[in-house]
Amino acid sequence: MERTKAVLNTVKVYGTMESSEAYIIRDFLKRSVAAFDWIPVPDINALQHLITAPIPEYANLPVVELPGGKLLFDPSIESIAFSLGWISKPKHTEYDVSIFGGGPAGLSAAVYAASEGLRTVLVEREAIGGQAGTSSLIENYLGFPNGLSGAELAERARQQAVKFGVEILLMRRGVNAKFIANKLHVDLVDGSKIIARANISATGVEYSRLDLPDENRYLDKGVYYGAGSSEVLLCTDEHVFIVGGGNSAGQAALNFCRYAKKVTLVVRGSDLASTLSFYLLNRIQNNKNIEVLFNSNITALSGTGTLNEINITDHLNHTITNYSTRFVFVCIGGKPNTTWAKDTAIVRDEAGYLVTGTDLYEPSFKSKWSNSFTPAFLETSVPGCFAAGDVRHNSIKRVASAVGEGAMAVTFVHRYLTKNY
Numbered sequence: 497m498e499r500t501k502a503v504l505n506t507v508k509v510y511g512t513m514e515s516s517e518a519y520i521i522r523d524f525l526k527r528s529v530a531a532f533d534w535i536p537v538p539d540i541n542a543l544q545h546l547i548t549a550p551i552p553e554y555a556n557l558p559v560v561e562l563p564g565g566k567l568l569f570d571p572s573i574e575s576i577a578f579s580l581g582w583i584s585k586p587k588h589t590e591y592d593v594s595i596f597g598g599g600p601a602g603l604s605a606a607v608y609a610a611s612e613g614l615r616t617v618l619v620e621r622e623a624i625g626g627q628a629g630t631s632s633l634i635e636n637y638l639g640f641p642n643g644l645s646g647a648e649l650a651e652r653a654r655q656q657a658v659k660f661g662v663e664i665l666l667m668r669r670g671v672n673a674k675f676i677a678n679k680l681h682v683d684l685v686d687g688s689k690i691i692a693r694a695n696i697s698a699t700g701v702e703y704s705r706l707d708l709p710d711e712n713r714y715l716d717k718g719v720y721y722g723a724g725s726s727e728v729l730l731c732t733d734e735h736v737f738i739v740g741g742g743n744s745a746g747q748a749a750l751n752f753c754r755y756a757k758k759v760t761l762v763v764r765g766s767d768l769a770s771t772l773s774f775y776l777l778n779r780i781q782n783n784k785n786i787e788v789l790f791n792s793n794i795t796a797l798s799g800t801g802t803l804n805e806i807n808i809t810d811h812l813n814h815t816i817t818n819y820s821t822r823f824v825f826v827c828i829g830g831k832p833n834t835t836w837a838k839d840t841a842i843v844r845d846e847a848g849y850l851v852t853g854t855d856l857y858e859p860s861f862k863s864k865w866s867n868s869f870t871p872a873f874l875e876t877s878v879p880g881c882f883a884a885g886d887v888r889h890n891s892i893k894r895v896a897s898a899v900g901e902g903a904m905a906v907t908f909v910h911r912y913l914t915k916n917y
């Protein structure tokens with residue numbers, strides 16, 4: 497799993513400016529901390545002037561040129577990751593602990609578990625880093641006074657995990673979980689199976705949608721989920737809209753305003769103070785390039801092929817205003833990634849978050865599980881199955897708390913294994 501510097505330095509991505517497929521590739525490479533060159537081209541014919549290898553007759557953009565010159569035409573991110581040597585099969589049939597999710601909580605759990613001698617596998621469905629991996633600058637994580645990008649934090653943690661012997665399976669998703677003879681059996685999306693004596697679920701949350709009728713048409717063609725770190729330079733001199741009033745939206749606004757002509761933050765509520773950290777609020781208020789629209793929602797998207805215009809409704813003044821823009825970034829929180837748990841005995845709350853520890857004794861959850869053991873703080877209603885980070889009911893939704901919970905979960909795993917094996 498060690499990525500060589502040569503691999504990191506020489507990937508080239510060619511595509512049209514408005515291609516959603518090219519955006520998905522750029523976003524994936526950026527989050528994977530793979531240095532790459534983005535070379536916009538008007539069409540596939542223009543590419544022949546830039547590369548020496550012949551282009552097959554029916555080839556399509558985007559094209560990824562790998563180190564060494566191999567070309568991938570209209571590739572999936574799985575095939576790019578595979579070609580770069582980032583995908584492997586499970587090495588063992590059974591592990592001490594399986595960790596699902598490679599965000600801050602999962603990475604932290606992996607580092608602590610492997611460094612304490614547990615045979616550890618970490619399964620991540622996309623790129624390492626989770627939500628944090630999309631953050632342009634995390635400034636409130638202890639020990640980094642100048643801040644660091646989420647992708648850099650994730651890559652450092654990945655290297656640390658690999659150093660301690662964690663097996664990382666990228667581009668794999670747990671789709672179905674069963675408990676057989678006290679062990680967790682998880683089917684992965686590619687048909688392989690992982691068996692583990694204990695498990696930590698750190699599958700985090702997924703961005704919520706705007707819920708607009710044309711949303712899918714413009715997805716990654718003007719409407720982007722997340723903070724869009726890979727797109728900042730492409731928004732030079734553009735009017736960029738960011739939806740959301742939380743820290744991720746605030747950070748994104750400050751990141752984009754360095755290059756964009758103007759950044760408009762579209763906020764559903766009537767203030768930012770209740771949702772945004774004080775240091776971000778201060779900077780946003782003092783930045784002439786950032787405008788905040790309160791009590792507002794995007795209510796319509798339009799454009800031919802790609803996004804060109806949006807309508808914003810002000811619910812207080814009952815006005816609808818039309819704006820020209822090619823870039824909307826949606827940072828409005830999300831839903832937990834826990835559909836894999838739906839057929840298990842793991843108790844979830846109404847929104848789908850995993851309930852752990854003493855929360856399981858709340859009246860609304862108490863009748864939903866056996867009550868036959870005393871769950872540890874991060875233990876779910878199934879013994880040996882722990883949850884850490886944003887996926888947990890009542891979690892704090894910060895990098896530091898996710899990292900802390902990942903480390904703590906490992907202590908509970910040790911206690912569970914000592915008692916049961």
Ligand SMILES: Cc1cc2nc3c(=O)[nH]c(=O)nc-3n(C[C@H](O)[C@H](O)[C@H](O)COP(=O)(O)OP(=O)(O)OC[C@H]3O[C@@H](n4cnc5c(N)ncnc54)[C@H](O)[C@@H]3O)c2cc1C
Binds near residue numbers: 599836894896
């Ligand atoms: C843009 C942005 C900026 C932020 N900035 C800050 C900040 O400055 N400071 C701060 O403290 N917090 C910040 N946050 C919040 C912080 O990033 C989250 O609280 C933190 O990432 C939660 O970590 P996690 O590991 O619990 O979950 P996540 O980061 O959500 O990671 C979950 C991982 O699990 C994977 N996954 C999901 N389902 C499966 C499955 N079935 N199988 C395998 N893998 C799966 C996902 O792909 C993902 O990689 C920010 C969030 C965003 C979006």
